[in-house]
Amino acid sequence: MDELVCMEPSYIVVEDGRVAGVFRTLPERYAQLPVLDYGEQLILPGMTDLHVHAPQFAFRGLGMDMELLEWLNTYTFPEESKYKELEYADRAYGSFVNHLLHSTTTRAAIFATIHVPATELLMQKLDRAGLSCYVGKVNMNRNSPVYLREISTNQALRDTERWLCETKEAYRTVKPILTPRFIPSCTDDLMYGLARLQAKYGVPVQSHLSENYSEIAWIRELCPRSKHYGDAYEQFGLFGGGYPCIMAHCVHSNEDEQALMKKNGVFIAHSPESNMNLASGVAPVNKFLDDGLRVGAGLEDLGKGLRSQVGTMYGTKLKGVRYLEMAEGYVLKLALDKDNQVCGYQFLSLGKMMDAIKKGMSPNEAYEKNVGTYGRFKAEDGAVAWIDPRKQ
Numbered sequence: 001m002d003e004l005v006c007m008e009p010s011y012i013v014v015e016d017g018r019v020a021g022v023f024r025t026l027p028e029r030y031a032q033l034p035v036l037d038y039g040e041q042l043i044l045p046g047m048t049d050l051h052v053h054a055p056q057f058a059f060r061g062l063g064m065d066m067e068l069l070e071w072l073n074t075y076t077f078p079e080e081s082k083y084k085e086l087e088y089a090d091r092a093y094g095s096f097v098n099h100l101l102h103s104t105t106t107r108a109a110i111f112a113t114i115h116v117p118a119t120e121l122l123m124q125k126l127d128r129a130g131l132s133c134y135v136g137k138v139n140m141n142r143n144s145p146v147y148l149r150e151i152s153t154n155q156a157l158r159d160t161e162r163w164l165c166e167t168k169e170a171y172r173t174v175k176p177i178l179t180p181r182f183i184p185s186c187t188d189d190l191m192y193g194l195a196r197l198q199a200k201y202g203v204p205v206q207s208h209l210s211e212n213y214s215e216i217a218w219i220r221e222l223c224p225r226s227k228h229y230g231d232a233y234e235q236f237g238l239f240g241g242g243y244p245c246i247m248a249h250c251v252h253s254n255e256d257e258q259a260l261m262k263k264n265g266v267f268i269a270h271s272p273e274s275n276m277n278l279a280s281g282v283a284p285v286n287k288f289l290d291d292g293l294r295v296g297a298g299l300e301d302l303g304k305g306l307r308s309q310v311g312t313m314y315g316t317k318l319k320g321v322r323y324l325e326m327a328e329g330y331v332l333k334l335a336l337d338k339d340n341q342v343c344g345y346q347f348l349s350l351g352k353m354m355d356a357i358k359k360g361m362s363p364n365e366a367y368e369k370n371v372g373t374y375g376r377f378k379a380e381d382g383a384v385a386w387i388d389p390r391k392q
Contacts, residue, residue, distance in 0.1 A: 059079055
């Protein structure tokens with residue numbers, strides 16, 4: 001997008017669910033269409049989130065003290081294992097879809113979990129909400145806990161193919177996308193099998209790429225014949241070049257990897273909040289854009305818990321916490337309202353605490369002076385329970 005245009009007052013014409021045009025004067029050929037008058041309201045195009053993990057929404061605000069691989073084992077994998085129970089998935093995904101619906105995001109590429117029933121449940125909820133999304137049943141059959149590992153390569157491929165067949169044409173606005181979590185979690189034969197499914201069904205692919213130095217070093221061990229991380233995906237046949245492919249993060253992609261992404265038309269999902277919270281690094285987004293690579297925003301629900309592409313931060317006494325990235329450092333407790341929804345939190349301002357200690361204040365006093373709250377944290381404000389988010 002090279003130019004931002006504001007047209008006032010004007011008409012947006014929608015045909016068969018797609019915008020046919022924006023006009024200052026309604027063309028005669030559209031004169032018979034019904035008109036909805038929104039008065040002086042501002043109408044904006046919906047935002048697209050290229051990379052979001054739906055199951056991570058339930059523990060947003062956590063994990064800012066760990067790097068990627070430790071964070072996955074400590075927080076992510078235990079949480080994702082809960083989605084084998086449809087009752088839990090129904091509550092958690094219901095909350096995720098509701099918040100997505102009330103944000104500025106209208107389109108998203110979403111990671112679910114390895115569980116087919118829960119993934120289909122998420123797709124149903126998104127479709128009923130009218131959100132346009134690609135949803136991926138995650139594949140992972142190695143280097144993950146036994147409780148979150150697919151039984152075998154053959155079973156994983158059978159489940160994935162059955163899921164593709166059941167969902168490819170099942171919904172109006174939601175489609176499946178092949179989703180190997182990342183190469184370390186998928187054996188070679190699983191990756192080759194997924195490439196065959198891609199070719200057979202013509203579906204897009206999403207995964208992670210060059211997010212963290214430890215991850216990249218791991219790839220060198222697992223795929224010694226590859227020139228770089230992206231080349232490993234290329235050798236498996238899962239790096240675009242004839243079909244849509246999204247790679248998240250790309251923080252440490254070298255020149256050769258960037259060149260291959262450009263050649264294959266790979267979309268880069270830039271996730272700045274995640275990259276910061278997990279200390280992965282800063283992706284060279286300006287260079288990507290200057291060099292003609294395809295880049296979009298992916299504001300996934302971990303660490304600071306964004307759920308809007310605009311990334312607006314606000315809170316009210318009525319609604320309490322809207323975005324947990326407003327936490328000033330470290331979340332100590334979450335407050336829940338009568339509907340079991342987060343309505344406030346207690347936090348520790350780490351930077352201010354450390355400054356006070358450097359100036360001679362005792363650690364205990366510095367801690368006490370820099371604990372604060374946000375939203376409806378007190379009982380008189382409507383909070384009915386308080387939980388440790390790292391345990392509950």
